[in-house]
Amino acid sequence: MSVSEKSVLNQKAESSAWKPKIIGFCCNWCSYAGADLAGISRFKQPPYLRIIRVPCSGRVNPVYVLRAFQKGADGVLVAGCHPGDCHYATGNYFTRRRFLIFKRLLEYVGFEPGRFQARWISGAEGQKFADNTKKVVDDIKTLGPNKRMRLDSIPQIKY
Amino acid sequence: MKRVGVFVCWCGSNIGGVVDVPKVAEVARSFPNVVFTQEYKYTCSEPGQEMMIQAIKEHRLERVVVASCSPRMHELTFRKTIARAGLNPYLLEMANLREHCSWIHPDNPEEATEKAINLVRKAVAKVSKVVPLQAGSIPITKRALVVGGGIAGIFAALDIADHGHEVVLLEKEATIGGKMALLDKTFPTLDCSACICTPKMVDAAQHPNITIMSYSELESVSGYIGNFDVTVRKKARYVDLNKCTGCGICETKCPTKVISEFEQGMGTRPCIYKPFPQAVPNKPVIDPVNCKKLRDGKCGVCARVCPTGAVNYEDKDELVTGKFGAIVMATGFELFDYSVYEEYGGGRLPDVITSMQFERLVNASGPTGGKIKRPSDKKIPETIVFVKCIGSREEVKGKKYCSRACCMYTAKHATQACEKLPGADVYVFYMDVRTPGKMYDEFYTRTTREYGAKYIRGRVSKIWQDGDKLIVRGEDTLVGSAVEIEADLVVLATAMVPVKEAAELAQKVGFSYDRDGFFTEAHPKLQPVDTNTAGIFLAGCCQGPKDIPDTVAQACAAASKVTALFSRDQLATNPMISEVNEDVCVGCLLCSKVCPYKAIGGKEIKEQVHGQEITRVVANVNSGLCQGCGACVPECRSGALNLKGFTNDQLMAEVDAACL
Numbered sequence: 001m002s003v004s005e006k007s008v009l010n011q012k013a014e015s016s017a018w019k020p021k022i023i024g025f026c027c028n029w030c031s032y033a034g035a036d037l038a039g040i041s042r043f044k045q046p047p048y049l050r051i052i053r054v055p056c057s058g059r060v061n062p063v064y065v066l067r068a069f070q071k072g073a074d075g076v077l078v079a080g081c082h083p084g085d086c087h088y089a090t091g092n093y094f095t096r097r098r099f100l101i102f103k104r105l106l107e108y109v110g111f112e113p114g115r116f117q118a119r120w121i122s123g124a125e126g127q128k129f130a131d132n133t134k135k136v137v138d139d140i141k142t143l144g145p146n147k148r149m150r151l152d153s154i155p156q157i158k159y
Numbered sequence: 160m161k162r163v164g165v166f167v168c169w170c171g172s173n174i175g176g177v178v179d180v181p182k183v184a185e186v187a188r189s190f191p192n193v194v195f196t197q198e199y200k201y202t203c204s205e206p207g208q209e210m211m212i213q214a215i216k217e218h219r220l221e222r223v224v225v226a227s228c229s230p231r232m233h234e235l236t237f238r239k240t241i242a243r244a245g246l247n248p249y250l251l252e253m254a255n256l257r258e259h260c261s262w263i264h265p266d267n268p269e270e271a272t273e274k275a276i277n278l279v280r281k282a283v284a285k286v287s288k289v290v291p292l293q294a295g296s297i298p299i300t301k302r303a304l305v306v307g308g309g310i311a312g313i314f315a316a317l318d319i320a321d322h323g324h325e326v327v328l329l330e331k332e333a334t335i336g337g338k339m340a341l342l343d344k345t346f347p348t349l350d351c352s353a354c355i356c357t358p359k360m361v362d363a364a365q366h367p368n369i370t371i372m373s374y375s376e377l378e379s380v381s382g383y384i385g386n387f388d389v390t391v392r393k394k395a396r397y398v399d400l401n402k403c404t405g406c407g408i409c410e411t412k413c414p415t416k417v418i419s420e421f422e423q424g425m426g427t428r429p430c431i432y433k434p435f436p437q438a439v440p441n442k443p444v445i446d447p448v449n450c451k452k453l454r455d456g457k458c459g460v461c462a463r464v465c466p467t468g469a470v471n472y473e474d475k476d477e478l479v480t481g482k483f484g485a486i487v488m489a490t491g492f493e494l495f496d497y498s499v500y501e502e503y504g505g506g507r508l509p510d511v512i513t514s515m516q517f518e519r520l521v522n523a524s525g526p527t528g529g530k531i532k533r534p535s536d537k538k539i540p541e542t543i544v545f546v547k548c549i550g551s552r553e554e555v556k557g558k559k560y561c562s563r564a565c566c567m568y569t570a571k572h573a574t575q576a577c578e579k580l581p582g583a584d585v586y587v588f589y590m591d592v593r594t595p596g597k598m599y600d601e602f603y604t605r606t607t608r609e610y611g612a613k614y615i616r617g618r619v620s621k622i623w624q625d626g627d628k629l630i631v632r633g634e635d636t637l638v639g640s641a642v643e644i645e646a647d648l649v650v651l652a653t654a655m656v657p658v659k660e661a662a663e664l665a666q667k668v669g670f671s672y673d674r675d676g677f678f679t680e681a682h683p684k685l686q687p688v689d690t691n692t693a694g695i696f697l698a699g700c701c702q703g704p705k706d707i708p709d710t711v712a713q714a715c716a717a718a719s720k721v722t723a724l725f726s727r728d729q730l731a732t733n734p735m736i737s738e739v740n741e742d743v744c745v746g747c748l749l750c751s752k753v754c755p756y757k758a759i760g761g762k763e764i765k766e767q768v769h770g771q772e773i774t775r776v777v778a779n780v781n782s783g784l785c786q787g788c789g790a791c792v793p794e795c796r797s798g799a800l801n802l803k804g805f806t807n808d809q810l811m812a813e814v815d816a817a818c819l
């Protein structure tokens with residue numbers, strides 16, 4: 001069996017067992033509360049979203065998103081309050097601007113931009129949070145595992 | 160290495176019924192830094208907390224992870240618990256195994272357990288990086304500023320002053336009293352407005368803790384809760400308040416008469432005037448626009464007749480600064496300008512008046528001495544038509560909202576018209592009658608049944624002059640036919656809108672307002688008098704249209720918020736705010752541009768470089784203003800900024816752990 005054949009088989013084996021790994025950055029006041037409400041309302045969701053709490057979506061540095069992709073995340077979600085409803089008045093406007101540009105950067109460097117998603121979900125929108133989680137998981141499942149950006153898939157240069 | 164303890168909670172069967180809690184605890188034991196794990200049925204219960212305290216002491220734990228419910232639920236609880244064990248309360252991290260795991264994955268226990276393990280790993284990674292934080296404290300200046308001297312401002316000022324705190328009551332007009340001082344009677348009891356309002360004005364004036372600054376406007380506000388620096392512009396009054404005795408000779412001798420704003424354009428006043436006889440302070444001002452002496456330099460009668468020499472034509476605006484701990488905004492409302500409605504005469508028909516003008520017509524101290532006479536020919540009207548919702552609930556030219564008080568004051572006006580003009584025909588055009596208040600609907604019922612006001616459900620399409628009559632054409636939607644009424648007087652219940660300068664004021668003081676210009680409360684139900692800026696409270700119609708009882712209730716609520724704030728000497732601040740690494744900061748101050756609270760400014764520091772002292776600018780975070788959103792941190796090019804409690808390395812550690 002050649003090396004390439006082996007890797008193809010490995011990939012197949014991997015993909016059947018593969019479960020998406022999605023990192024969510026949720027602002028404390030809206031989206032994290034929305035996720036809590038989804039829980040309180042017992043809205044079932046696929047178990048692949050891991051939420052990191054931040055005070056405001058404006059706190060999320062695009063570097064963290066890149067880091068997540070490098071470390072093997074298949075998708076990243078940044079969720080904040082609806083524009084105009086930010087707990088800190090204007091934080092999510094900066095999120096919106098930063099990540100609009102960031103998404104173009106991903107596109108530019110040839111990385112599937114669909115792996116990164118930004119959403120506005122309020123603390124009252126438990127159903128929307130749950131629906132959105134399902135949608136993000138479906139999207140990432142369609143895209144398959146992240147192979148381009150993960151550090152362990154990039155040949156390591158040894159000096 | 161920090162000694163981390165992990166406490167996994169069953170939450171009865173809420174978590175334990177889905178997630179394999181013993182397994183989570185077992186796996187967590189293998190995570191870096193973790194020296195102790197424990198599982199318990201209810202970690203938040205008293206025995207659960209006691210066990211945690213015991214474990215912290217026994218195992219010399221330095222950081223704690225509680226894997227239970229949402230931190231929004233119990234973070235404060237467990238912070239207090241670990242503080243009781245002698246740890247800094249901020250050395251805690253929670254893994255949300257309930258809302259974010261067991262409750263949403265009930266039919267997938269295996270993957271839920273896997274996710275729970277990951278969530279705990281993430282929390283352990285973060286908690287290993289956290290550092291102790293100390294809540295700071297800022298002193299509170301126990302002095303309140305109330306902006307607006309209407310009934311809301313007066314009540315707020317009186318309540319705060321009664322608690323023993325100093326209050327400055329700021330009013331842009333020459334007298335306090337606001338709109339309520341204009342009114343004749345108040346619904347639903349029909350007691351005289353002046354009889355209940357003017358004593359309160361006097362109370363405010365005589366209160367030892369209240370300083371009234373009338374004829375003054377807010378110039379600028381800076382600072383933050385407990386420490387606002389306010390500049391007020393005292394407009395030139397041209398009358399020395401200390402010398403003036405308020406005798407009123409000047410008013411009688413002034414040769415120039417102009418239209419009185421107080422009488423809503425239906426009477427005249429001299430150019431040196433008190434807005435009304437019961438004004439507080441009861442001393443005149445000179446109207447600089449119309450005064451001949453100030454305009455052309457000719458006249459000077461008032462200065463000549465003044466027995467105390469109080470008139471000073473050289474008076475100038477004066478800027479006064481002060482420090483305040485809290486601000487109550489009570490800037491009230493104005494009436495919607497109905498001249499946009501050409502179909503109602505666009506403001507040109509003399510006998511089409513607003514409700515506020517009608518208020519002056521029925522007022523015993525008004526221009527007609529309380530006799531209802533129409534403005535054009537002073538004839539006593541035989542038919543009066545009231546039209547409600549002028550500008551309210553009308554999206555094309557008016558406002559979407561309901562002005563709330565109009566249904567009741569129109570019922571009051573109809574009652575007064577029926578009472579004062581027996582035999583007159585009184586019609587009211589309405590869309591809906593909204594009378595939700597104590598004794599309100601009873602009042603409305605009395606208006607129609609006892610007084611005989613005729614209510615017609617429908618809108619008025621046109622009003623025009625025909626000889627000395629006004630023809631009001633509308634629709635009676637209950638009958639389904641057009642109606643035309645020959646009226647002598649038409650009264651329009653115009654909408655309440657915020658004062659013209661409301662948006663500008665909100666920007667100046669620094670809080671939000673809605674699309675109509677009303678000031679926005681922090682929460683529509685649970686924080687009705689707070690704004691989203693700490694230390695600034697709302698009272699009365701500046702927050703939205705309301706009637707007098709609601710205004711007074713809100714004013715007292717705002718006052719109680721202020722006194723609650725003033726009950727402390729120091730205010731604990733959130734320690735999770737931005738900090739600057741001055742060594743790295745290049746002083747570009749991009750961060751100051753994104754800060755929604757203007758909390759970041761530049762500051763000069765001196766340092767030794769190669770034996771020489773140099774001065775450079777670095778960013779400086781004001782701990783009183785910073786609310787800890789962290790928007791500035793990604794903005795910092797040099798990585799000098801960090802948000803305490805959510806630092807770059809903490810979040811990065813979380814990302815790394817979550818991706819494992």
